[in-house]
Amino acid sequence: MTFKVIKENILKANDNVALRIRQKMTQEKTLMINIISSPGAGKTALLEKIGPMLKEEGINFIILIGDCFTSRDAERMDALDLPVVQINTGNSCHIDAQLIEKSLEDVDVSAQDIIIVENVGNLVCPAEFDLGENHKIALFSTAEGDDKPLKYPLVIQESVLAIINKIDLLEYVNFDMEFSKQSIKQINPNIEILEMSCKTGQGIDKFVQWIKNNITKKEKKV
Amino acid sequence: MTFKVIKENILKANDNVALRIRQKMTQEKTLMINIISSPGAGKTALLEKIGPMLKEEGINFIILIGDCFTSRDAERMDALDLPVVQINTGNSCHIDAQLIEKSLEDVDVSAQDIIIVENVGNLVCPAEFDLGENHKIALFSTAEGDDKPLKYPLVIQESVLAIINKIDLLEYVNFDMEFSKQSIKQINPNIEILEMSCKTGQGIDKFVQWIKNNITKKEKKV
Numbered sequence: 001m002t003f004k005v006i007k008e009n010i011l012k013a014n015d016n017v018a019l020r021i022r023q024k025m026t027q028e029k030t031l032m033i034n035i036i037s038s039p040g041a042g043k044t045a046l047l048e049k050i051g052p053m054l055k056e057e058g059i060n061f062i063i064l065i066g067d068c069f070t071s072r073d074a075e076r077m078d079a080l081d082l083p084v085v086q087i088n089t090g091n092s093c094h095i096d097a098q099l100i101e102k103s104l105e106d107v108d109v110s111a112q113d114i115i116i117v118e119n120v121g122n123l124v125c126p127a128e129f130d131l132g133e134n135h136k137i138a139l140f141s142t143a144e145g146d147d148k149p150l151k152y153p154l155v156i157q158e159s160v161l162a163i164i165n166k167i168d169l170l171e172y173v174n175f176d177m178e179f180s181k182q183s184i185k186q187i188n189p190n191i192e193i194l195e196m197s198c199k200t201g202q203g204i205d206k207f208v209q210w211i212k213n214n215i216t217k218k219e220k221k222v
Numbered sequence: 223m224t225f226k227v228i229k230e231n232i233l234k235a236n237d238n239v240a241l242r243i244r245q246k247m248t249q250e251k252t253l254m255i256n257i258i259s260s261p262g263a264g265k266t267a268l269l270e271k272i273g274p275m276l277k278e279e280g281i282n283f284i285i286l287i288g289d290c291f292t293s294r295d296a297e298r299m300d301a302l303d304l305p306v307v308q309i310n311t312g313n314s315c316h317i318d319a320q321l322i323e324k325s326l327e328d329v330d331v332s333a334q335d336i337i338i339v340e341n342v343g344n345l346v347c348p349a350e351f352d353l354g355e356n357h358k359i360a361l362f363s364t365a366e367g368d369d370k371p372l373k374y375p376l377v378i379q380e381s382v383l384a385i386i387n388k389i390d391l392l393e394y395v396n397f398d399m400e401f402s403k404q405s406i407k408q409i410n411p412n413i414e415i416l417e418m419s420c421k422t423g424q425g426i427d428k429f430v431q432w433i434k435n436n437i438t439k440k441e442k443k444v
Contacts, residue, residue: 039366122345141365
C-alpha cells in the first residue's frame with residue numbers, strides 16, 4: 001500500500017466521523033469552530049480573552065483543547081473557570097474527528113451555543129482534517145512574518161476567518177500588513193480578516209461579535 | 223491495520239533510508255544538521271545570517287530547504303548566492319529521509335563540510351523523523367512564549383542544541399528566559415542552549431563557532 005493510499009484511507013475514516021459530528025451539531029443547533037495556528041501564535045491567549053466575555057453575554061460554550069502531551073493550556077482555562085475538555089494527541093500533530101467524538105461523549109451538546117476547538121499548534125495537517133466543525137479559523141502572529149499565509153495556503157483556503165494577532169508588536173517586527181492581507185485574499189477572496197492583539201485587547205470585541213453573529217442562541221437550561 | 227502499525231511501518235521505512243544517508247555522510251566526513259522550529263521562528267533568517275559567514279570562513283556547505291509548496295525560502299538563499307536545494311513536501315508536515323536521499327542525488331556530498339537541512343515549520347512530526355543527520359537543532363522564538371519546550375518535548379529530547387531566537391523582542395513579550403532554559407534542561411540535561419537575535423546578529427557568531435567545532439574541515443576541490 002502506498003503512503004498516498006494510506007493517507008486517503010485515514011482521511012476517509014476521519015471524514016465519516018466528521019459527518020456524524022456535523023449532523024449532531026446541526027440537529028442540536030450548536031456551532032462548532034476549529035482554531036488553527038502555529039505554536040505560540042496566541043490561540044490560548046485568545047480564549048483567555050473571549051471566554052469571560054462569552055460568559056458575560058450569557059453564551060453557553062465549551063472549549064476542547066488539543067495538545068500533544070501536556071494539559072498546560074487546559075489549566076489556563078481552568079484558572080479562569082472556563083469549561084474545558086482536554087484532548088491529548090500524543091505524537092500526533094493534529095486533532096482528528098475520532099478524538100472530537102470521544103471528547104464529546106460526556107458533553108451535553110444540546111446545552112451549548114458554541115463548541116470551540118483549539119487545535120494542536122501546527123499550520124499543516126490540522127488544515128486537512130475535517131472535525132465536523134462549521135468553520136475553521138486561521139490565526140497568525142505578526143512575529144511569524146507576513147509570508148505565512150502564502151507558505152501555508154491550505155489553512156487559508158479552508159477557513160472563513162483569518163485573525164492576525166500580536167499587532168502590538170508591529171513596530172518591532174518585519175511585517176507588512178497590506179502584503180499579508182493581500183496574500184490571504186488572493187488565496188481565499190471570501191475570507192474575513194480581523195487584526196487583533198490578545199495582549200492589549202484590541203480587536204477582541206470584533207471576534208466576540210463574529211461569534212454572536214454566527215451562533216443560534218439557546219435559552220439556558222434551568 | 224491500525225494507525226499505530228501504519229505509523230511504525232512508515233517510520234521503519236524512513237529509518238532504513240536514514241541509516242544509508244548516515245553511512246554515506248560518515249564515509250564522506252560530511253556533517254549534516256537538521257533545524258526544526260515552528261513556522262516563523264527564524265530558521266531562514268538564521269541561514270541568511272550564517273550563510274555568508276560560513277562562505278567567508280571557507281566552509282563548503284549546501285542548504286536543503288523544506289517547504290510544503292512554495293520556494294520562498296530557497297529564493298531568499300538564492301538572493302544571497304547561497305547554495306540551496308528546494309524540497310517540496312506537498313501536504314506533508316515534515317521532511318522524510320526518502321526526500322533527503324532524492325535531493326542529494328545531484329549533490330557532490332564529498333565536497334561539502336556540512337549539509338544544513340531546514341525542516342518544514344512544525345514542532346511535532348519533524349522531531350520523529352530521522353533524516354540521517356548527525357544532529358537535530360531545535361529553534362524557538364521568544365514571541366512564541368516560554369512554554370513551548372514543555373509542550374513539544376520530543377524535539378528537545380532529540381536535539382543537541384536549542385537556539386532561543388528573537389531575544390531582541392524580550393522586553394515586548396511575556397517570556398521568562400530562566401523558566402524556558404530550566405524547562406529545556408529538565409527535558410534534556412545534555413543539550414546546549416544559545417540565545418540569539420537574527421535581527422540584531424547577537425549570538426550568531428556562537429552558532430558559527432559551534433559549526434566550526436563540529437565539522438571535519440576539507441580542502442577545497444580545485
